[in-house]
Amino acid sequence: MRTFWAALPTEGRWLLSTAAIQTLGRGLTLPFTIIYLHEVRGFDLGLAGALMSIIAVTGLVVTGPGGTLIDRYGARRVLLAGLVAMIAGCTLLAFAASPVVAAVALVLVGVNFGVSWPGFNALIATVVDGELRQQYFGVNFALVNLGIGVGGIIGGFFVDVHQPVTFTAIFLADAASAVVPMALLLGPLRHIRTHADPEAPDAPVDGYRQILRRPAVLSLTLLTFVAVFIGYGQMEAGFPAYARQVSGVSTQVIGFSFAVNTAVIVLLQFAVLKLITGRRRTRVMQVMALIWATSWVLLGLTGLLPDSLAAAIGVLAFMGVFAFGETMLQPTVPAIYNDLASDRNRGRYNAINAAAFQGGAIAGPIAAGLLLGEGRQGWFIGAMVAGSLGVCALALVLERRVPAAANGVPAGDETVAID
Structure with a gap:
């Protein structure tokens, strides 16, 4: 960590040192927004769920x-415009007594959600490059999880549905x-x-269509969607x-499993970064996919012993193994996107990454609801395992298409890529 910190430019240190603080507020509200809408504001649960989807849909748009x-x-x-929307949205949501006001507030939050990912990733990629960039994305992911996890713990002790003022x-x-982050953007950063190099103002800029025609980008985007x-x-x-319907575990076990997820990421991310440095990123993705397949098998086995201590342990083990895989995904995918991009189209590349992530995050719950709602628990686990193996296969395809430098291949160990 000392070596990594010493190698960072001053701007990178500013960004990284505030990552956990920036996400602390998100952690305070993320687990409790739907509870607030349903139990505090009295909205129907179905309506509350629909309102929650506004954030992701707006972000995707x-x-x-x-x-x-x-x-x-x-x-x-x-980013400054997005943060202004975020402040307005959260403030409005704090006093939202009607569904219309809540919807407007969540649209504003979604606007920030949609621009913050590509914006901050573009900022990071401008500040750091090479192998340091991959390490930065990994460390940043751990700190983001730390901020959200600590915020969730604080929020859990603080909020009370009988005291709306706490929400x-x-x-x-x-x-x-x-x-x-506003202070950073207006001050040190x-x-x-x-954006575009001022010394080459007339250089052509690829649009989304041209970018997505690149085989490496198309493969990476499909892999990102399936992985999410x-x-x-x-x-x-x-x-x-x-976990509730099939494994029969308590809500306390489910809540604690998310704490396990955060702990594993924070504790193992640095060790994983050391292990994957200098290795092909596509190979790291393959290992991650196999780890995720194993985690889903573990969760599936808990359904064989419902309402038992073994099921509870299995649920916690699932989340721990899954988190281990996460530590391999987050440093690699954003690094490849930004190594493929240039300063003239870095925003578009990161927007494609964000859109693939958001698309998977929207489609995933829909598929889960359909399968589990029809009582097809076995099909659900089978689909998750098959999807994990699909990510492994897509990583093999990507390896043939992505340039060696973007794949983290050391100099002198390059292979031909189709691009």
Whole structure:
């Protein structure tokens, strides 16, 4: 960690040192928003769930235009606009007494959700490059999880459905947490330029169609979608539903499993980064896919011993193994996207990454609901395992298409890539 920190430029240190603080507010509200809408504001549970989906849908709609704006005007300006929307949305949500007001608030939050991922990734890729970039994405992921996890713990002890003011407080705190990245963008990071090179203003800029025609980008985007579909897309729907309905574990066990997830990521990310440094990123993805397949098999086995201690242990083990795989995904995929991109289209590349992630996160719960709602628990686990093996196969295809440098291949060990 000391070596990594010493190698970072000053701007990278500023970004990294505030990562956990920036996400602390998100952790305060993330697990409790639907509870707030349903139990505090009295909205029907179905309506509350539909309102929650507004964030992801808005984010998906905004991501494409956001990437274009990042390439045209720079990540800094777009991020500042997104953070203003975030502050307004969280503040409005804190006092939302009607579904219409809540919907407007969640649209504003979704706007920030849609531009923050490509914006901050473009910012990171501008500040750091090479192998350091991959390490940065991994460390940043661990710190983001730490901030969200600590925020969730604090929120769990603080909020009380019988005292609505406690929910008002956490949403206002979430709004206040956006001031930290705003201060960075207006202060130490105000000179960072992420968009077009001013010395080559007439150079052609590839649009989304041209970028997606690149075989490496198309393969990487499909891999990202499938990985999120069978991974993150199940964390808020498929996994808890299976654990409750089939494994028969308590809500306390499910809650503790997310704490296990955060702990594994924070504790193992640095060790994993050391292991994968200098290795082909596509090979790391294959290992991750096999780890995820194993985790889903573990969860499936818990259904054979429902309402038992063994099932509870299995659920916790699933989340721990799954988190181990996460430590391999997050450093590699964003690094490949940004190594394929240039400063003239970095916003678009990161927007494609974000859109693939959001698409998988939206489609995953829908598929889980259909399968588990029809009582097809075995098919659900089978689909998750098959999807994991599909990610492994897609990583093999990607390895033939991605340039060696973007795949983390050391100099002198290059292979031909179709691009």
